[in-house]
Amino acid sequence: MESSTSETANSVKTPNELLPPELQKLSVVEKIGYSLGDLAANLIFQTLMAFLAFFYTDIYKIPPAAASLVILIGGIVGAFFNLAMGAIADRTNTRWGKFRPWILWTAIPFGVISLLAFSTPNFNENGKIAYAFITYFLLVLVYSANNLPYSALSGVLTGSMKERNSLASYRFTAVMVAQFIIQVLLLPLALSLGDGDKANGFEKVMLVFAITGVICFIITFFTTRERVIPAKEQKTPILQDLADLSKNKPWIIMLVLTILVFITLATRGGMNIFYFKYYLTEASQVQFLELIGFEGIIAWLGTIFTPEAFTEFSKSDNAPYAVASLSSALSTISMIVGIAFSKPLADRFGKRNIFGWFLTASAITLIALNFLSPTAVISVFVAQICFGFLYGITTPLLWTMIADVADYSEWKNNRRATAIIFSAMIFGLKVGLSVGGALSAWLLGVFGYIPDAAVQPESATTGIRLLMSVIPGLIFLTAASLLFWYPIRKETEVEIERDLAARRSKYAADQVV
Template structure:
């Protein structure tokens, strides 16, 4: 391989990160609102929605993702291995995201069939786009410090997408649907599809693959799989990825129910008034009306309004945490910073179990601290996965970047499938009734347990696993130096 210890320009980092912003406009919508969309907008029973989310997630994890990993590592074009897939999937990704959040007039069985078909196709195209995109981060540069920086840029973009989805999606749905949620989702996803397609094209045109396997390297599928089986850091990171995304899907999908049915409406309204938030929205609408524009249709009910503010505060603090990620990792190593910050964030999740319905301020403060510490971990997870690809090359003298990332994305899909299905499954098990004026005590207890104790368990297990992860700061340096030496030697004329 050629020497890849090159710095990345700010333009390339921004261009690459726009691909994650595009993908996460859809991904964050799936994580946060798919169960809600199926149950409360498309009117699919909660148990059936859970089955669809779980089954398609497993299909993506165990069929689409491994197949795409093998295909991407064996792709050879003048643009590289991974960049062309970002180009080829840009338009299909946008079109299918629109179809998946459409609500055609169908009978109950027709709705189930439509949801299953569109979600399956969307997951297939998502894999064909996002796996090569993720693997691209491992071949833009071989410099581990530059990867830390690239991950920080990337996940600021992710947080921007998350802010748009978790804070502004419901207002956008109301604005673009004129109060009709079904039409609002369709129109909002149309905007996301267009913006996402443009951003994917920018990613393609602003990036370049630098870590290129030598012409002499050749490996069979069997060798790639054996390399994975012998790669202990990969095994640990696979398990950690599953656990992290179980948490993200479970808490992300359950928070809206927590605000709608557990926290006190009266206290939520009082909190918004005391904070001056309602006055801010009223002033914004007065300003917009004064210049002849339509009003900003923020959700009028206190739970939805407070939920959006809750997400906004958390995301802003995650972005702040991301800013601390690179300097901490450069000093103490990714492993130590990741595990310490993840543990701290978990403690603030557990606190949710002990808060009564009127403790709105404590809920907000806990989520702020949870967001900050979790934000530190966000870039490190994917930077460590790129390090695992380097570790495999260092140990086996063969590089299979997409195969490594496909395994991790397999874990991501499993985690999302389990976590997403748990949202609908817990609701069904505890007797949740969509759009009921009030839920049963059993349903409310299930919601409260899900956002605290059940969400904390995967994070605590991930922290425990990091004690077995061997790529610490000294080994990071050794791997980077050894690989650079090998690539320089390979580049010398024979």
Template sequence: MHSTSEKLSVMEKVGYSLGDLAANLIFQTLVTFLAFFYTDVFRIPPGTAATIIFVVGLLGAFVFTPVVGILADRTRTRWGKFRPWILWTSIPFGVLALMAFSTPDLGERGKIIYAASTYTLLVLVYAANNLPYSALSGVLTGSMEQRNSLSAYRFVAVMIAQFIIQALLLPLVLILGHGDKVKGFENAMMLFAVVGTVFFLITFFTTRERIVPTAEQSAGVMQDLADLASNRPWRIVLAITILVFVTLALKGGMYVYYFKYYLSEVELAKFLEGVGFNSSIAGLNAVLTSAGLTAFQWPDDPPTSAFSLFNAGGIICMIIGIGFSKALADRFGKRDVFGGALFISTLFLLAFYIYSPESIWLVFVSQILHGFFYGITIPLLWAMIADVADYSEWKNNRRATAIIFSAMLCGLKIGLSVGSALVAGILAYYSYEAGASAQSPQVVSGIRLAVSVYCSTPFLLAVALLFLYEIDKPMETRIERELGERRLAPGPDS
């Protein structure tokens, strides 16, 4: 095996991370707004929207992702195994994202068919793009310390994309659509498609695959699957991945309803005035208009403005948390840091259950603290997946990076499908009425439970599973040392 544990350049780390920024402009939009877009913009019944999200998500998890994983591990080009997939899918990804958030006037049945078709194609291309991209992180370097650093760069980029989507997308939609949300979503996705394509190309041209399996390490599909089945750390990380993304999709999709229907609009307006938000927007617009530019169109209603500010605060603190991740993981190991930070972050999710509609300050403080501690965990999950690939090579003397990452992306898609479908499913169960100015107490209670108790349960189960995960700091060191010795040893043909 050709290998190196050399230090990655800042340019390569930034170039690699831009690929995740590009993908997450679309991914975060799907997680945060797909249910809302289907029910309140495209006007698909909530139960039908839940079915589309769930079924297509499972199709991506159990069909598209494994197939791409098998194909990517067997790809042979002068550019490597995984980089070509990023090149090939860069333009189709953007085009399908635009189509998925378009709103043709087709009647109810036609809308359902259109939504299901475009979402299916988008999930397919997402798998063909994001799985090889994720697997690429496992072959850029053999150094676990460098992987921790690479993950930190990568997930700062992810948080930037998340900030754009969760804090700025609704204002951007109003600006680009001149007040029309339908047109605004289409124009926003067009912008993301162009930017994403450029960033994917930068990723392709600035990275290099260094860990290349030798012919003796190649195995058939059945052998790869057998290696997975016998890999206990892989099984545990797979379960953790599913649970984490159930929570992320559920809370991400439900917060918009929490602000719109549970929290007091009067108190939200007072909060925005008290923290200087309204005066800041007014000051910004004064500067823009005095310079002859168009004023920044922020949503007028307090729930939408507060929701965007809420997301922005959480994301900024996640980025701060990411900054602590590498140093903590280098010292204590990924497993222990991930579990401890995830548990603390979950406590602040649970706190949402006890807050009254008037407890706006407490809601925001909990979001900030949750964001900080969850931010510490963000780079570690994907670095742990790369470690699982190393563990498999160390134990079996065979490396199948893409199929391991494909299994984890299966878990991601299962989690997102379940979590996103739960958003629409919970709303349907509690008899949510799309577009209504107010909801019944039953619906409001369901929303409140969803953002607290329902969201916290998968996180707590994930923490419990970590007690069975054996790759602690001493084992990380041993695996890296012994694999490094093997890779430096001369091959049979040397």
């Protein structure tokens, strides 16, 4: 009797365990483990967005027009691989699931190719262009093979839309940590580790990033579990998947929106270092550093690292690098604060509304930069902080909305194709990143930019200002306007989640019978 009572007590399930597996809450360990995959990927992705054009033109000394073609062609070709990767991932079947194994399989290749892409072998100009193209092309391929399954994994860890919002907050906090590392620490570390030689410094920093990334991907693999499993009898032809997508209105809207958002981020991110180096005056930035006691900050950092770690970074002729890094630091911190507001706002008002409102506000903040003078360093800081907070609220929502689109497709068609939906969105991301990076590199040439020149023509500084403000701001506004036609509102989210949970429970019950 005692044994029976004990057995009964042990078999009592908590409310979470009584839910279908795909609606159970995710543990903090799983959320952190999943988010480490984004930390790993974004150590590379954020470097591409913020420094690829600068790395090619000012460090590896590739002509801007050639750098533009490398970024555009390599990126676009790599983007099309996403579509094939989506079909492959959806049809992968292992004891670990569909998507988790790809994170494990690609971890080491990702690290190795990332290091090669930011190395600077001593070739002639044509050799440098060929090397840049080959390594960048391989990087976008392995990035697709890794990040597409990783992104799709978020759609099958849980079927609960609230849990996805929570997961996205963890995930994009990790993204912001990576962004902070890249935008704030990469340049000073590259300058210091390379003893002033930026090429050597970049290679050393990327080696650290590559090793860190491999470790993080392996942790992601071991700490996550796929719960939303399609019916075993579902064997949808690829053409049927594509036909479903062509009729999926929210997917079409999110695809175009994703392209526009990443054109903006790549354009603005690529211009950030140019803006501080060539648009804002060096004298005003030196004065700003004196005002905030930058030497004291460097001394404090020396107690954390080593006194020599930031020696190069603290030199007066590197003031634009210092101010750019400080600005990025504050902007990234404000993004992390914004992310904290994302989930409660989305739960209350719906993802579509919050995304649209704050994307519009972010665009207005960007456009405001156009009206600041080359000496208005403090005002630039304020604008960057405001942008960081406003855009930070939107960052988790893009990917949770794409997961919702996968649910919407299953709801409408009774077929789940998570990876191909995410692959199309990452296709959009790659197209946006490639177009934005190529656009900024190409327009630099059009505006008369002279690589690594001490003084730029007025046309070049004007172009850099526009590429940092008005151009990305207008693209953001265009993206936000698309959400007027996005049909998945808050009440639709609730209906989809309820209906799919009922279908999956019925399927599970039928399997038991």
